[in-house]
Amino acid sequence: MLSEWIERWFTTCPPFLEEMGLLREMLGIRKRWQQYRDAWEPHCRRSRQVVLDAAARCPRRRRAVILGSGWLHDVPLPELVSLFDEVTLVDLFHPRLTREAVKSLPNVRLVGADVTRTLEGVHRAARTRNCPLPSAMPNLFLGEEIDLVVSLNLLSQLPCMSEWFLRKARSHDEPTIAAFARGLIESHLAYLQKFPGVVALVSDVALERVGADGQITPAGGTLYGCEMPFRGESWEWDLVPAGPGRRGERLRVIGVVDIRA
Numbered sequence: 001m002l003s004e005w006i007e008r009w010f011t012t013c014p015p016f017l018e019e020m021g022l023l024r025e026m027l028g029i030r031k032r033w034q035q036y037r038d039a040w041e042p043h044c045r046r047s048r049q050v051v052l053d054a055a056a057r058c059p060r061r062r063r064a065v066i067l068g069s070g071w072l073h074d075v076p077l078p079e080l081v082s083l084f085d086e087v088t089l090v091d092l093f094h095p096r097l098t099r100e101a102v103k104s105l106p107n108v109r110l111v112g113a114d115v116t117r118t119l120e121g122v123h124r125a126a127r128t129r130n131c132p133l134p135s136a137m138p139n140l141f142l143g144e145e146i147d148l149v150v151s152l153n154l155l156s157q158l159p160c161m162s163e164w165f166l167r168k169a170r171s172h173d174e175p176t177i178a179a180f181a182r183g184l185i186e187s188h189l190a191y192l193q194k195f196p197g198v199v200a201l202v203s204d205v206a207l208e209r210v211g212a213d214g215q216i217t218p219a220g221g222t223l224y225g226c227e228m229p230f231r232g233e234s235w236e237w238d239l240v241p242a243g244p245g246r247r248g249e250r251l252r253v254i255g256v257v258d259i260r261a
């Protein structure tokens with residue numbers, strides 16, 4: 001509780017993102033990680049391995065960009081800083097713990113940015129009558145010299161809070177929100193393909209509910225109706241492990257070492 005309060009106090013989050021629930025979401029990830037750390041570790045370890053396998057494929061190692069770095073649970077940071085001249089960590093904003101963790105690492109750069117470039121537009125559209133939702137045209141870092149890009153447990157998260165915020169505002173109808181959410185996923189997948197170097201992707205693709213008796217019920221895809229166009233290894237992430245008297249939630253995750261392979 002105290003650590004959450006400290007993080008909330010010392011994490012600088014733009015007010016409109018806080019209003020859209022993104023600070024709460026970021027703190028929620030840490031809270032769940034603390035609660036279910038052992039259950040999350042196999043997923044975090046496999047995610048880190050995908051990043052390292054992707055790094056091993058890079059013929060040059062000038063700059064690596066990690067999209068969705070968050071609390072670094074799934075980022076093999078010590079290895080990346082020794083492999084690459086520069087490691088750029090990208091998230092909407094960086095929690096205090098992450099800023100502390102990189103303080104003594106001169107080749108780590110923190111970038112606070114919305115990779116979809118839509119969140120400000122969504123915030124505005126939710127408050128203005130008949131305002132169309134923005135088109136996602138992600139372009140961050142395109143044209144820069146980057147040898148490795150990783151989209152790390154980010155893809156399915158891109159529409160979540162916009163969807164929640166728009167529903168709460170009752171500003172747009174359901175088909176409009178659904179089309180917007182799908183567009184965010186599609187444009188992120190297209191964006192990744194524009195980078196010339198090695199591009200890796202780790203993302204959940206489906207949710208399963210696990211009964212207290214261990215019975216598994218599929219609960220649908222997590223990519224808003226989009227297909228994962230790349231092949232990779234697959235594993236389960238026990239997001240909420242089932243326990244006595246507690247139903248669980250499990251995500252199916254795909255780890256793609258190189259989207260062009």
Ligand SMILES: C[S@@+](CC[C@H](N)C(=O)[O-])C[C@H]1O[C@@H](n2cnc3c(N)ncnc32)[C@H](O)[C@@H]1O
Binds near residue numbers: 074116158
């Ligand atoms: C499930 S977490 C990924 C796990 C994270 N690597 C960690 O260890 O905490 C998803 C991350 O994506 C970030 N995110 C969500 N939407 C984003 C956006 N539009 N631009 C940049 N980052 C975003 C969230 O802030 C969050 O840190």
